[in-house]
Amino acid sequence: MVRAPFYDKNGMKKGEWSAEEDHKLRSYIQRYGHWNWRELPKYAGLKRCGKSCRLRWMNYLRPELKRGNFTEEEDASIIKLHGEMGNRWSTIAKSFPGRTDNEIKNHWHAHLKKRTKRDEKEKSDCWQSEATRNENNCEGEGEGESNSILVDTPNNMILESSPLSPATSTCTEQSSFSSGSGSMFSFNVVGGLEDNCLPCSGTYEAESSGDFWSQPFVADNTSSLEKGGFEMLLEYEDMYHDDSAYLLYELTQGWI
DNA sequence: AATGTCATCAACCGCCAGGAA
DNA sequence: GTTCCTGGCGGTTGATGACAT
Numbered sequence: 001m002v003r004a005p006f007y008d009k010n011g012m013k014k015g016e017w018s019a020e021e022d023h024k025l026r027s028y029i030q031r032y033g034h035w036n037w038r039e040l041p042k043y044a045g046l047k048r049c050g051k052s053c054r055l056r057w058m059n060y061l062r063p064e065l066k067r068g069n070f071t072e073e074e075d076a077s078i079i080k081l082h083g084e085m086g087n088r089w090s091t092i093a094k095s096f097p098g099r100t101d102n103e104i105k106n107h108w109h110a111h112l113k114k115r116t117k118r119d120e121k122e123k124s125d126c127w128q129s130e131a132t133r134n135e136n137n138c139e140g141e142g143e144g145e146s147n148s149i150l151v152d153t154p155n156n157m158i159l160e161s162s163p164l165s166p167a168t169s170t171c172t173e174q175s176s177f178s179s180g181s182g183s184m185f186s187f188n189v190v191g192g193l194e195d196n197c198l199p200c201s202g203t204y205e206a207e208s209s210g211d212f213w214s215q216p217f218v219a220d221n222t223s224s225l226e227k228g229g230f231e232m233l234l235e236y237e238d239m240y241h242d243d244s245a246y247l248l249y250e251l252t253q254g255w256i
Numbered sequence: 257a258a259t260g261t262c263a264t265c266a267a268c269c270g271c272c273a274g275g276a277a
Numbered sequence: 278g279t280t281c282c283t284g285g286c287g288g289t290t291g292a293t294g295a296c297a298t
Contacts, residue, residue, distance in 0.1 A: 002266045003291060014268075016292090038283065054284075055267065090286060105287075106265050 013047040017056055021046055025053055026061050059100045066098030070107055078104060079112055 003015035013021075028044035034057065037050035046053060059065075070078070074096060081092045089101035089108075096104065 002293085003268080016266080036283080050283085051269090051285095052267075058285090059266075087287065101286075102266080110264055 007047070011047065012049050012052075014052070017060075021048070022056070022061060025056060029057055029061075030063075055102075059102045064098055065100065070099075070111075074099075075107075075112060075115075078108060079116055082108060082112070082116075 005015040024044050037054045041048045041053050089105045093101040093104050
């Protein structure tokens with residue numbers, strides 16, 4: 001479902017991420033944080049551009065990400081927020097801890113956009129048929145009814161969802177819902193991980209005094225991968241041929 | 257069974273804003 | 278004040294699975 005891996009003219013790898021690359025990136029960031037996306041791949045031992053690494057981390061590897069289907073409540077909130085603020089996906093995503101802007105954007109285009117259009121059409125049709133009926137009935141009965149139609153007119157819907165609408169003001173408050181993942185040094189925030197996976201509770205400065213800056217990072221989990229580097233990892237990958245098995249292995253090792 | 261079409265979603269690309277030099 | 282660099286955002290692409298014909 002993703003682009004096949006390939007190398008561009010600069011020797012940068014593009015396309016689908018392998019389990020090994022994921023592990024390298026995850027381990028590096030959990031150990032050192034993402035201090036500079038451009039430089040990071042070099043030190044993490046990845047042949048990827050910084051942008052690609054950032055995207056992979058933000059949209060897929062962050063430990064706090066919630067996978068799985070969107071709930072009805074989430075759908076409703078997305079529709080509501082999109083109505084209020086338009087395609088500001090990153091702002092909308094802040095209201096959904098564990099969801100990424102990319103995920104929400106995809107979900108919108110794949111499901112909610114159609115549903116919203118359909119609903120609006122139904123409302124519009126309903127409004128038109130109501131209007132026709134009112135024209136026929138013209139005067140007398142149903143003053144209350146015509147008022148209720150006014151509330152639901154498409155025009156009103158547009159007004160409500162307009163960025164200029166007062167409702168917009170709520171979005172600034174919602175932005176404080178930040179997941180906090182974007183912080184520069186997101187050290188070992190994963191519950192339980194730091195104990196058995198990456199024993200690095202040191203500070204950024206402490207790490208920087210060593211070989212960290214000059215040597216490519218080797219994604220070793222000193223406790224569980226005593227051989228270090230990827231010799232052992234590759235052995236694991238020989239043992240576990242597919243990603244799901246590898247994922248299972250990662251889980252048992254506490255990498256995830 | 258073969259082929260065509262649609263749906264999904266990870267990943268890429270280009271642009272912009274903000275901060276540092 | 279200007280330029281450069283980086284991170285972040287939103288739009289788009291493309292591979293692949295699901296479904297229809």
